[in-house]
Amino acid sequence: MSRARLARYSLWQFRDFVIDRGIAIMIIGLLWGYTLIAPMRAAMGAAFDVGPGSPAWPLVITVTSSVVSLSVLIALNGVVSADRKMGYYRFLFSKPVSAVAYYAQLFFVYMAGVLAAMLVLAVVLHTVVPTFKILNFLVYAAIIYIAMGGIGFFLSVATRFDWLTLAAVWLGSRILRDFYGDTPGWKSKVVELLPPVHKLTEVSMSIITSGTAHAGAVVWLLGYGALFLALGLLLLHRGSLAD
């Protein structure tokens, strides 16, 4: 019964995603892609041929993978914390609804929303760059949504400044791994506990290009995100909705 009513409510959640976040993701994705790829295309003219192995291919990978990361940040910004800050939780959860189930569903509805937005962007890019594989890109987007989104979800439950905190954690992990990842001693061991952002370059290039990636890297990314998603749900279950 509770599942059925939540499932019906998912249509409202998806609608909210489209209006509040989906449109912004589409605009940013289109603008970013256009401003980076259009000048290249104009400069190369008829010689424009971007495919795996071409010098321009890494740029396509960088742009598309950055759009995915940014989309996840936009999608999960305030996913839990905004309801708590604004007090919307009061009426929502006076109804016979579990907050844990509600937000778990929201996480996956927003995932569907991000993937739908990525699909539209990928189709647009595919018309310009025919070698760009839409399905590969969607697989990559799904992995990053779980990996990065899981951490974002946890931070949204735990803090009020989740967007900022997630960006700091993501960027900070990248910097610390670059500095200490390969050094001997305890620092590299501690750095190993940070989000596996160092796997992103390898995974994005591999999956978007060929649709395959090192299984260990993918499992590490997915496992890390899933663990934090579970921790976020546990914190929701054990903690208080009100401050």
Next chain:
Amino acid sequence: MAVLPPTTPDSHPAALVIEFRNVGKIYRSLLGNSVKAVEEFSLQVGEGEILGIAGPNGAGKTTLIAMMLGYLRPTTGSVEINGMPARTYVERNGIGYLSELIAINPKWRADTALVRYATLAGIPESQIPAHVNTVIEKLGLAEHRDKKVKALSKGNLQRLGLAQALLREEQILVLDEPTHGLDPVWTQRFRDIVEELRRPDRTILIASHNLDELQRLADRVAIIDHGRLQRVVSTGYDQTQQTTTRFRLTLATGHERIRESFPHAEEAGKGEYDVTVRSIQELNTALADLMSRGALISSVVPERSVLEQQFREAVGESQ
């Protein structure tokens, strides 16, 4: 099912619905500062009862309600509803809740907000339009139904908040400052609505600053201050109660006889007298005596309601 002792000698024991058991809540900041919002609060609320919660600002009323809905975990003690932890009960059954601050997404339309809440409340899809129309009609929101929430006035927003609480036939209703922002017409209408909501199997909690409102609506009122339950007052007149009470008497005729029946009556205006009695029996005896002397009484009004008097004493004592 546990039962409560009768609240008055002629009432029946009510089934226990809500139980606060030695509840305490301490807010702690990251810097280590702590504030005790609620302390050792114990109270039982029975089926069919309307319980008022009164207290000055910051007394802990809203914190208590947040713990009752499971939005806050008590630091000590427990809150149970129908024998279940509060949050478990709410997740399974729902509660009709009107919060003090009406927080509804300002971008939503008034009627679609109600459709959303009705969906979450588990009202079958085919019945949602009828439920939504009923509450819109009841709360006089028909002309505002297409408006965005952000375009609603404070009073209309309050009515929308009440509308979402009444979407379903809930066994428990919790109304936190329900007439806040309502005009006098809707304040009166709200009282009528609450009277209509009274049912033997429904429990209603009303937290309010408005003692007059609680006196009219509630069966009992829990007076809290500084996070502690100061006393629980029955709003009906207790015949056995021996409390000095002041009344204002208005006489149509027989002014010259007033001191024969009320020797300490003080003149308060044209034909008006303030009299102090120790019990309702003493008042009635003296009034009967006054009437037997030929006086015509046009009104007898207590200077303060029983609740107001108790509130002053309780809050005064705790200061």
